[in-house]
Amino acid sequence: MSDSAPSPDPSAGEPMIETRGLTKKYGELFAIREININLCRGDVFGFIGPNGAGKTTTMRILATLLTPTWGEAYVGGHSIYTKPKEIRRTIGYMPDFFGVYDDMKVIEYLEFFAAAYRIDGDARRKKCDEVLGLVDLEFKREALATSLSRGMTQRLGLARVLLHDPEVLLLDEPASGLDPRARIEMRNLLKRLRGLGKTIMVSSHILPELADICNKVGIIERGELVYNDTVESLLSLLRKQLVIRVRVAESQDQAAESLRMLPVVDKVETVGDELHATLQEGSRDPSDLSAKLVGEGYRVQLLAEKEIDLETAFMTLTKGITA
Ligand SMILES: Nc1ncnc2c1ncn2[C@@H]1O[C@H](COP(=O)(O)OP(=O)(O)OP(=O)(O)O)[C@@H](O)[C@H]1O
Structure with a gap:
């Protein structure tokens, strides 16, 4: 164990999250097992897995709220054990479930947390307005926090963790329980933060x-990282075999x-009125x-x-483990 992360690979960016062999056991159960993740400044890492796979456990360890059974983890170059x-100070952690206080307006809620971060006076008001703007909630400034919809509550939660301008955000299922429109808004918000x-x-849990x-x-899946790479590599892996939709x-x-x-065709399946x-x-x-089809006199309509169906791809990648 050491205070600071090992020397970075000079070809990569500045390392912001590093885990090595990170493991958490509850009795005989491995909540996570030998997790190795390397994220550089500016990376946006989608952590995908079904319920109970180990996402929250990993994030809580990185947020220093939980101690691993063994393994190393560094955030912003700081060891979870010693710093x-x-x-x-480096992170903004948004848990999958959090409460908002009764009888507190949205702005009061933010000011309460800003005070906890020791942001005082004019700077506090300015910061709260800034994060409200960032998450598009200015229009709910004076509303009671408990009156917000689920989507707005999630955005308020995000505003809260942005108050101290953290470099690293750990967001646990921010889109869960949101309707399709609120999901899109959350996605746009994440793009803004990126x-x-x-x-x-x-x-x-949705790729x-x-x-x-x-x-x-x-x-x-079940505590183990079954895939860990760039989205680009994932897509090219999935595109290895091109599927052509045909209708005649x-x-x-x-x-x-x-x-x-x-010879170029591996297999053909009938799906509704398509091949x-x-x-x-x-x-x-x-x-x-x-x-071939035109040569044989078929009229090709499509x-x-x-x-690429990412949902199917996810099932394929995790096949056998979930079974
Ligand atoms: N305090 C605990 N005691 C015992 N087992 C636990 C504890 N916390 C988590 N686990 C188990 O560890 C595994 C990983 O849980 P974790 O909450 O990290 O999964 P997750 O991927 O975040 O799931 P979800 O999407 O449901 O939050 C699960 O099997 C869970 O039951």
């Missing part, structure tokens, strides 16, 4: 929700047979398919690349 105070250069670890705002993604005006079954005869032809690994050109 917890420095870490608390734009401010914050290093963000944000958890969710597509985070894929377009994150540059890195970790998938955790004539008999689907016969068209499917014709497509199966092509989904999976190309052989590495093949990216669907022109053989249209040539021939398009199938969008």
